[in-house]
Amino acid sequence: MPVRTRLAPSPTGDPHLGSAYAALFNRAFAKRNGGQFILRIEDTDRTRNSVESEAAIFDALRWLGLDWDEGPDVGGDKGPYRQSERTAIYKEYIAKLISVGGAFHCFCSKERLDELRRDQMQRGATPKYDGKCLALDSGEIDERIARGDSHVIRLGVPDKGECRFVDGVRGEITIPWSQVDMQVLIKSDGFPTYHFASTVDDHLMGISHIFRGEEWISSFPKHQLIYRYFGWDMPLHYHLPLLRNPDQSKMSKRRNATSINYYRRCGFLRESLLNYLATMGWSMPEEREKFSMEEFYGEFNPERLSPRGPVFDIEKLSWLNGLYIRELTSEELKERVFDWAFGGNRLDRLLSLVRERSERFDDLFRQADYILGDRIELKEEDFEHRNLELDEIRKILHFVNKSLEELEEWNRDNLYESLNLLSKSMSLKFRDFLGPIFVAVSGRTVTLPLFDSLELLERDVVKMRIRSAIDVLGGISKKESKRLDREWRDLVSTQSS
RNA sequence: GUCCCCUUCGUCUAGUGGCCCAGGACACUGGGUUUUCAUCCCAGCAACAGGGGUUCGACUCCCCUAGGGGACGCCA
Numbered sequence: 189m190p191v192r193t194r195l196a197p198s199p200t201g202d203p204h205l206g207s208a209y210a211a212l213f214n215r216a217f218a219k220r221n222g223g224q225f226i227l228r229i230e231d232t233d234r235t236r237n238s239v240e241s242e243a244a245i246f247d248a249l250r251w252l253g254l255d256w257d258e259g260p261d262v263g264g265d266k267g268p269y270r271q272s273e274r275t276a277i278y279k280e281y282i283a284k285l286i287s288v289g290g291a292f293h294c295f296c297s298k299e300r301l302d303e304l305r306r307d308q309m310q311r312g313a314t315p316k317y318d319g320k321c322l323a324l325d326s327g328e329i330d331e332r333i334a335r336g337d338s339h340v341i342r343l344g345v346p347d348k349g350e351c352r353f354v355d356g357v358r359g360e361i362t363i364p365w366s367q368v369d370m371q372v373l374i375k376s377d378g379f380p381t382y383h384f385a386s387t388v389d390d391h392l393m394g395i396s397h398i399f400r401g402e403e404w405i406s407s408f409p410k411h412q413l414i415y416r417y418f419g420w421d422m423p424l425h426y427h428l429p430l431l432r433n434p435d436q437s438k439m440s441k442r443r444n445a446t447s448i449n450y451y452r453r454c455g456f457l458r459e460s461l462l463n464y465l466a467t468m469g470w471s472m473p474e475e476r477e478k479f480s481m482e483e484f485y486g487e488f489n490p491e492r493l494s495p496r497g498p499v500f501d502i503e504k505l506s507w508l509n510g511l512y513i514r515e516l517t518s519e520e521l522k523e524r525v526f527d528w529a530f531g532g533n534r535l536d537r538l539l540s541l542v543r544e545r546s547e548r549f550d551d552l553f554r555q556a557d558y559i560l561g562d563r564i565e566l567k568e569e570d571f572e573h574r575n576l577e578l579d580e581i582r583k584i585l586h587f588v589n590k591s592l593e594e595l596e597e598w599n600r601d602n603l604y605e606s607l608n609l610l611s612k613s614m615s616l617k618f619r620d621f622l623g624p625i626f627v628a629v630s631g632r633t634v635t636l637p638l639f640d641s642l643e644l645l646e647r648d649v650v651k652m653r654i655r656s657a658i659d660v661l662g663g664i665s666k667k668e669s670k671r672l673d674r675e676w677r678d679l680v681s682t683q684s685s
Numbered sequence: 686g687u688c689c690c691c692u693u694c695g696u697c698u699a700g701u702g703g704c705c706c707a708g709g710a711c712a713c714u715g716g717g718u719u720u721u722c723a724u725c726c727c728a729g730c731a732a733c734a735g736g737g738g739u740u741c742g743a744c745u746c747c748c749c750u751a752g753g754g755g756a757c758g759c760c761a
Contacts, residue, residue, distance in 0.1 A: 198761050233760055298759080305758090312686040315757060340759055358690070367688045367757080375759040382761045406689055406756040427690085429754095434696085436753060467697065467710095475699055475709055494698085497754065501696050504711045514724075 191223025192394050195249075195256070196386060198230040199241040201593075202447035202648060203248035205500070206401060206431055206439065209465050211254045213399040213428060216466075216488040218257075223396070227259030228389060229270045232379045237272075240596055248448040252458045253481065258393075266393040271385045278380040281388050281418075282341055282373060290417030291373055293329050294321040295339045316369035317342065341374040343383070343410055344417075351409035356397075356426035357493045361405065368409045383407060387414045395423050399490075402427045402497070403438070426490055429469045429497040439500055441651075450648035451505075455528055460509040468498040478511060529560055537644060541636045558630040559644050566660045570627050573620070581624045582661050583672060587614065588625055589654045590676045598647050600639040607639075613679045628657035 193214035197207045211225075218225040227249070231237040246261060258264025268274055285291040294317070305315040321342075324332075333339065346365045355361050373384035380388075390398065405427050415422045431439040439446055451461055459480070466484050467477055470493050479487075516524065530538070538559065542552050553560070571581055591610050595602055611621035626635055629650060635641060642650050658664055664672065 196761090200761075230761065236760070294759095301759090309686070309757095314687045338759095355690090361689070363689060369757070372759050377759075379759090381759070386761090401755095402690070403755055403761095429691085432754080438755070464697095469697095471698060477697085477710055495691060496698095497691075498698090499696060501711070504697065507711060510724085 189396055190394070191218055191221040192226060192396050193218045193223065193399065194226040194228055194390070194393065194395050195254075196228045196230050196389075197245055198233065198236075198382075199238060199245060200233070200236040201241060202441075202449060203241075203245045205446050205448055205451075205465070207245065208249065208252055208254065208448055208461070209431060209468065210399055210401065210428060211249060211252075212462060212465055213426070213470070213488070213490075213493075214397075215254055215256075216485050217397055217399065217490065219485040220488045224257040226264070226266075226393060226395070227256035227269065228393070229260050229272075230382060230386065231270060231272045232382065232385050234272075234377065234379060238596065244449070248452070251452060252448065252462055254462075271380070271389065274385070274389070275379070277392070278374070278385060278388060282380070282384065285373070285414070285417055286341065288417055290344050290414070291341050292322055292344055293324065293333070293339050294342045294370075294372075295324075295332055295337050296320060314367055314369075319370065338376045340372045340376050342370040343373050343413060345370050345410075345413065351412060353408060353412055354424075355405065355408075356424055356490055357429075358427065358495050361408075363406070363409050365409070367406075368413075371407075371410050383410050384414065387411050390423060391415070391418070391420045397426070398423050399426045399428055402430050402495075426493060427495075428493070429495055431468060432497045432499045434499055434501075436497070436499065438497075444500065445502075445648065445652050447648040449646060450652055453646050453649045456505065456509050457512050457524070460505065460512045463512075464505045464508050468500070469494045469496065478508065534644065537640065541640050545636070555636055558632070558635065559641055566628070566631055566657055568660055568662075570631065571624055571657070571661060573623055575617075575620045576624070578661060582658055582664060584614070584616070584621060584624055585628055585654050585658050585661075586664055586669065586672050587676050587679070589651055589658075590673065591680070592647060592651055592654075594680075595647075598643065600643045603639045603642050610679070624657070625654070628654045 195207060195211040195214055197204075215225040217223075229242055229245075231242070242260075249255065256262065258266060258269065260267075260269040282291060286293075296317075301317070304318060308315040322344075345368050348365060350362050350364045351368065352360060352362050371383050372381055374380055389395075408425065412422060433439050433443040435443070437443070441447070445451065448461075452458075462481055463479060463484075466479070470488075472479060472484075472487060473492070513521065529535075538556055539552070542555050545555060546552060568578075571578070573581060576584075587610060588607065591606050592603075595606050607622070607625075608618060611618045614621065622638060623633070626633055626638055629635075629638070629641060629645065645653075
């Protein structure tokens with residue numbers, strides 16, 4: 189049986205380091221065994237997908253050199269490789285699953301489900317579906333479907349016994365069926381959920397081995413059930429440890445830069461980022477810490493995978509990156525630095541901004557330093573503002589970050605429009621509102637035009653700088669941030685309606 | 686709350702019953718090379734979560750406790 193592995197990201201938000209991490213091991217395993225590595229886009233959540241995000245994933249993975257043998261943009265004979273284009277397939281297979289008794293229709297309302305969950309939580313039970321619609325007879329089901337009642341399709345789960353399975357990293361794992369929910373497989377909008385689409389596709393695409401994050405362990409029984417109902421062989425699963433924040437929690441953008449683009453924009457080399465990622469939860473036989481991807485692929489053996497979640501340490505990554513920089517020939521270095529700083533039309537854009545404000549060439553670098561470098565030291569005093577209190581500033585910055593996150597295409601006009609709107613809905617003078625952003629992004633009050641700067645800096649660096657500015661200003665607690673998120677949501681929605 | 690996973694220096698890790706009073710790397714400290722800085726070199730600091738077993742012998746196997754993490758969505 190040929191070795192086929194895959195990465196199955198969903199196009200929501202920034203291309204995550206975790207995707208690169210999973211891609212690395214999947215790709216390595218395929219390369220090592222003469223197999224194929226496949227990219228499949230899991231865009232079944234119609235409310236959260238974006239084409240920008242999909243493009244960003246392609247771009248980030250390609251930048252890293254983690255390209256794929258089959259995928260939405262390169263084709264392949266097991267396509268289509270975008271789940272939104274496979275709905276006919278899921279319809280066919282869900283019908284099969286229902287006919288073998290592996291799934292059933294459910295007409296329960298959201299209200300009933302919410303109440304049920306609340307009750308179960310209160311009693312200290314595992315919250316899950318109680319099986320009410322299991323009792324429906326087929327006549328009634330047909331009638332309600334014909335009537336157009338909103339419904340979903342759920343997975344049938346045994347009520348006794350336990351699910352045993354082998355995780356390639358941890359060995360045998362046992363989970364009682366009583367813990368497993370009757371997962372929704374087809375949503376009321378007719379789209380499949382991850383659990384269904386992913387297992388069907390993995391089978392149809394001939395996936396033989398799956399390296400995925402540890403957060404999937406607890407839903408493994410559902411996936412196993414689907415394979416069993418269909419009578420399919422299951423791929424071998426390796427659950428990769430989760431990359432962690434310094435406090436050991438799952439790496440999140442709240443506490444860390446999680447976007448591949450952030451590291452790229454800060455001037456990390458693909459070689460060192462990849463190399464570093466490969467030492468997280470895996471080690472070379474002789475404990476070599478610096479190695480190329482060719483060496484890694486030649487040596488990769490899943491038995492050396494560790495179950496322990498590693499803390500992502502940007503200091504050590506930086507050290508490695510320095511090693512790689514020093515190893516480049518002068519020619520390579522010149523080319524790559526130039527490309528990083530001025531590639532595409534960045535130089536033209538920079539010069540057009542600086543030109544009007546320059547009297548000498550040396551003004552260029554003085555004015556553009558905050559765009560080219562990422563080592564701004566901020567102090568609380570830098571934010572002192574004649575019209576704004578500290579709390580207000582923190583709030584502005586928090587709201588700005590929210591708005592920037594939601595922004596679709598990252599360009600100066602969109603940025604202007606979005607922030608202008610935000611300042612209006614906050615009833616602030618645009619000028620006052622912009623002040624803290626200037627400081628957060630550049631460390632100064634006198635800078636190049638803000639929206640052009642933001643565009644050049646790119647989303648992830650901007651967001652990161654604003655986040656650290658908020659920290660300098662005393663930070664925002666989780667609770668406060670939740671409250672502010674709500675407030676922001678209200679502001680934005682009243683504005684747009 | 687329920688279930689699952691994890692536990693070697695601050696961090697990444699080596700270690701698969703004797704080679705380990707635990708090795709390497711980052712960070713840190715000190716020293717050397719260098720016109721400065723960085724690089725480079727040398728040295729130092731620092732860990733088997735705790736308690737029970739099993740065994741002639743346990744970092745390695747088993748159990749318990751503690752701590753950490755994850756999952757519990759018509760998100761993936």
